[in-house]
Amino acid sequence: MEKLFLLVAVTMAASVSYETTGKCSPLSAAYAIESPEFRLIHFESDFEIRLYEEISWMSALVHGTSFQNSTKQGFHRLYQYLHGANRNSTHFLMTKPVLTTVIPSSRGSPPSYIVRYYLPVEYKSPPPPSAELNLQLDRWKGHCIAVRKFGGYAMDENVEKEKDGLVSSLGKRLKRVMQGVENRDYNYSIAQYNASKHPTGRLNEVWMDVSGFAAKGCPV
Template identity: 45%
Template sequence: IESLRLYVRSLSYRLFQFIQGANLSFSRIYMTKQVLTSIVPGAGPLHSSAYFVKFYLPDKFQADPPLPLPELNLQPDPWTSHCIAVRKFSGFARHSNIVKEAGKLALSLSRSPWAISTASTSELAYSIAQYNSPFRINGRVNEVWVDVTRSRANGCESNPIVAY
């Protein structure tokens, strides 16, 4: 698990370099809220979990996203329209409370009309959205996200965005 934590830290550092100007247009990019960490169980080495860290680009860069320097090995992730179920929680997002909150969201979904809509074909099991700086101690806001499949007719509107 420690090597996965190092990987996430390394990826976060590369994202930090990117927003500080390590991109082909040398643009400094305002860090948006939230930082999203998506977990894919069994996709890592020896069937461990793989993690993808993303942040949304500000509106200013949506039409023409800056390209990261090649050595950063970052890929843009243009999101297509999708719906998510969300559970909000406070404190620091740590493995113990993330798993607990993801379980509560799954239980809540299983008892709702959305139960059959959980995206079982999604490559991501769940994502964690963190809205605060790591230096903020009190009043922290986090969310667990799970993709659900619903049509536009059932309230899922299209809103394409680009993230790194």
């Protein structure tokens, strides 16, 4: 059975440029924040499919009780890494998104969460974190992601609903992507691009890994 890994991405309404090649990247600006580049593969009114190249993350595993609390706990550890708690005392610039993967509970155990910081592309071999932070380097291979946008804050109360909305859209238009899915217990993630102090102009996205999507450039 093909596994679908769901990613819920909360993205800032940042300016991006769609070049003639279909490649997307942040617009050059004095205070631009680096994000993973992608290529637009397929577009519908309520979702799109993007091809992301290899991405590196520094990750913090949290055994928490909610998405919001676990994101705060995990990012606190990542924040220390960004501000020098690593072997070389390197200080990193902030990037986006901050991604929180939700691993549903099983057999009565509480859910787990993985909070991730996107590493700038210049750091091919980032310095190891301080041992007490208990962080892990994750490297994702290139893959396609289905994306659904929504506004406001990503909260414990609404991310599941938005994830279900993307699943429904894919089931109606791209049924082959959803073949083999028999339950709703997907791993999914919340990627946040806005600080909580910015209540307006927020743009959120639900991401779903659809690497099996039959489109040019998408890994099978």
